[in-house]
Amino acid sequence: xxxxxxxxxxxxxMAVTRLRFYGxxxxxxxxxxxxxxxxxxxxxxxxxxxxxxxxGHAFDALPDxxxxxSSFKVNTAPMTWTAKAAVNRGFRIWKRMIADTxxxxxxxTTGKYNDFKVRLNHGTSNYLLPKDSNNNDLPNAxxxxxxLTAEDPSSPDAYDLQIVGPHSGSAGSFxxxxxxxxxxxxxxxxxxxxxxDMPADFNVDPLIxxxxxxxxxxxxxxxxxxxGDRPPYDEDEVFGTAADASSLENNxxxxxxxxxxxxxxxxxxxxxxxxxxxIQLNVDGQASAWEIILDVESKGEAF
Numbered sequence: 001x002x003x004x005x006x007x008x009x010x011x012x013x014m015a016v017t018r019l020r021f022y023g024x025x026x027x028x029x030x031x032x033x034x035x036x037x038x039x040x041x042x043x044x045x046x047x048x049x050x051x052x053x054x055x056g057h058a059f060d061a062l063p064d065x066x067x068x069x070s071s072f073k074v075n076t077a078p079m080t081w082t083a084k085a086a087v088n089r090g091f092r093i094w095k096r097m098i099a100d101t102x103x104x105x106x107x108x109t110t111g112k113y114n115d116f117k118v119r120l121n122h123g124t125s126n127y128l129l130p131k132d133s134n135n136n137d138l139p140n141a142x143x144x145x146x147x148l149t150a151e152d153p154s155s156p157d158a159y160d161l162q163i164v165g166p167h168s169g170s171a172g173s174f175x176x177x178x179x180x181x182x183x184x185x186x187x188x189x190x191x192x193x194x195x196x197d198m199p200a201d202f203n204v205d206p207l208i209x210x211x212x213x214x215x216x217x218x219x220x221x222x223x224x225x226x227x228g229d230r231p232p233y234d235e236d237e238v239f240g241t242a243a244d245a246s247s248l249e250n251n252x253x254x255x256x257x258x259x260x261x262x263x264x265x266x267x268x269x270x271x272x273x274x275x276x277x278x279i280q281l282n283v284d285g286q287a288s289a290w291e292i293i294l295d296v297e298s299k300g301e302a303f
Contacts (some may be wrong), residue, residue, distance in 0.1 A: 037137075
């Protein structure tokens with residue numbers, strides 16, 4: 001019976017795709033799982049989903065054929081409700097931009113493979129494509145990240161979108177706009193008064209003081225008034241915007257880590273989830289060449 005259940009789970013619940021990525025040298029690299037799965041399966045995989053990686057492994061090698069000693073740090077956008085809300089807001093604005101533009105045109109239409117695509121952060125290079133066993137990229141073609149363009153013809157501000165970090169550029173000349181920063185900047189500010197809002201004269205109310213024993217009751221009221229009147233998180237920052245852009249690893253969430261050694265040239269990578277399938281891979285070590293293999297759930301989760 002267990003073998004039958006395992007077979008059903010493997011073939012009907014999980015749709016696992018094994019993707020191989022190859023690189024040379026240390027550095028910071030990026031992976032777009034939606035793009036990689038689209039190339040592998042030869043059909044469009046929408047990016048605005050949560051992609052699950054069940055796990056994987058990393059391998060490195062030195063020029064003389066001996067194994068090296070490397071670390072592989074895997075980072076993603078924070079898997080928080082604020083990050084999801086920010087991406088959803090950007091998606092709605094992108095759809096509205098297209099709808100408002102097309103309603104005034106009789107002939108224009110969107111491309112067949114038009115899709116909402118964002119970047120992870122301000123890093124825009126070193127995107128890895130899945131490779132075959134001999135390090136050839138899988139056949140690939142167009143993969144455009146969504147561009148938003150302002151309506152003002154005198155200042156057509158056009159920019160791509162990223163999930164975390166600060167904006168790149170300035171008003172009128174943005175090159176990339178952070179969805180999380182934009183979301184945070186448009187949130188209503190918290191009320192400056194403390195919460196809960198105690199009346200100013202609560203100290204002299206006869207019913208409040210009815211059970212008071214000297215100053216003890218008054219002290220208790222002061223504690224109740226002061227403790228827990230602010231949220232347990234920073235009201236002006238969220239995970240994904242709090243740090244500056246001095247490092248590509250800032251504002252990201254570490255979700256997996258693997259390492260190799262001379263004694264063990266293959267390191268395991270624990271599973272994780274990636275918002276919009278966007279991954280940052282930081283490789284550091286002695287190897288001149290390395291590869292990682294990821295077991296990816298082909299069916300993304302909507303959010």
